[in-house]
Amino acid sequence: MAGCFFGEMSYVKSPASGVVKGIFVPKLNGQGATSDAIALLGALDACRYFLIESAIALFVAFLINVVVVVVSASVCTADNVSSANQ
Template structure:
């Protein structure tokens, strides 16, 4: 909620600033659909934009790998829990713990 609130405050500040600056509406709408860079430093802005797009691709790959590793860990936790819970060699004391398995008792599985 805090982050959402801060985003809305930032958006409100920018919209307030936009009403103060009053950019030409036709230019804003045209710039949305036909972007272009003019003036000094336009080449470096274009290169920075392309670099940011490449960074987004690599962040997507990195987060995909991290989510896949987290998925594998969760699969292992569930498989170990199920294996121990259904094993016939579990003592009666440990069987009581197995009847009430949750994430807080996952350390017992180790």
């Protein structure tokens, strides 16, 4: 599943500068900003363990979360998507 999202990310060609800026300076707009923030908190909290077993595992989980958010954002902000489908 992660491989599919990495493939989709190369297909949607999101601007790398926007992705890096969003990682370090997050910003949420719109009516669904609160629910997006709660979902993001859940995605980040899911990576915390009682004992941190491996920094590599956490880094890979972070990369997968970034790719999923980038692909979802690219699809939801596309010009050819109707407001009913967003």
